[in-house]
Amino acid sequence: MRGAAPGTCPVMERSKRAPQAPQPRSRAAAGDEPEPAARKPFGARRAAALASLIMGARAQYVVVENGAWQRYYSHWAANRIVDDLLAGPAAATRCFRANREIDEWLDDIWCEGAALVDHDRRTLLWFASVDSWADHVAARAVLTRTWPGWDVRFAHDGMGDLTHHLGLGRDLTRTPGWFETFEPSGFASSEYTEPCSVASVRLPDGSVRAWGSDWEPVDHLAAGPRLIDLIAASSASPPLTDMPEGGVHFDPQARTVSLWAVRTVAGIHNWPLPGWEDWVLDFRGEDHTRQAALLPADFPFPSPPLAPALRKLADGLTAPLPDMSGPLALAAGAPGPEGTTAVVNPAAPVPHEPADPTPAELAALRGAIDALVTEAEAD
Secondary structure: OOOOOOOOOHHHHHOOOOOOOOOOOOOOOOOOOOOHHHOOOHHHHHHHHHHHHHHOOOEEEEEEEOOEEEEEEEOOOHHHHHHHHOOOHHHHHHHHHOOEEEOOOOOOOOOOEEEEEEOOOOEEEEEEOOOOHHHHHHHHHHHHHHOOOOEEEEOOOOHHHHHHHOOOOOOOOOOOOOOOOOOOOOOOOOOOOOOOEEEEEEOOOOOEEEEEEOOOHHHHHHOOOOHHHHHHOOOOOOOOOOOOOEEEEEEOOOOEEEEEEOOOOOOHHHOOOOOOOOOEEEEOOOOOHHHHHHOOOOOOOOOOOOHHHHHHHHHHOOOOOOOOHHHHHHHHHOOOOOOOOOOOOOOOOOOOOOOOOOHHHHHHHHHHHHHHHHHHHHO
């Protein structure tokens, strides 16, 4: 099983794997993806990531209070980080403390979702994968209502943002050379209308062209500036029918890279990344409007409605947690490579403890979601 018990050091386990080019950045098992130019469509990668859930969806939590901080772990909660945060700081803190306290850090590969709740500085940092841009924006809107007076931030640098907040630096869980670059052999613009990201380039004549991309935003940086000419020479992409989860804009004349994302972009605060030493980074966080203003008229960002995503959050409030005992038994009994035996991670049978919100917290949360749905439908 991919994973390490919380009492072990996942960084050391990771070092046993042969180097990959480039480093896999989806939530599928490390080493499963080919070089980005030959990557599967984003939808197929998402399906592969979901299939990997039988191995775990690891979440790490940090609670800071009265000058001290503790770490907690859940083997199955990465996909419900947002759900556990929605009811506010008190409910989230109870939930995290109901899970196993540990004394180790997960790294950017092993940790698939995390949250830091700092009661002293009234700061929330979190990251987790979501199904769509609309899902992320909907969650953001609810958190703004249910965490009033708090600085609510998405942790684009993954675990680096959490350890940096604690004064431990960004590279505590990262080995030297962890950000792996690669030489791109090509750029295949997406044939899909719902790509993972959008890459745009300002051409020598001053015009801007844009392409759908099945790469994650950070992969465009890992490929280096040589990728820009390959993008510009690629075939046109179909117009978008849904918002991507990020975008990258290159301006070779100004030697500027602009990037936004609603997913992690680990390493983004270590600029300049290898190969970009003479370039300026314009990191926009979750704000897509800068790239939207640059896109050509025939390739605009769509405006998906938020009400369905908000309703999905409301529906999830009463959804039962999945029972993983069946998939675990199947995985443990499946034949492995010759001479090997599958062993279940000791943490895998331990269920996530959500610590349900109080009736008052749940009522306030439902009220916030209902108000946001009304506002979204009125727009």
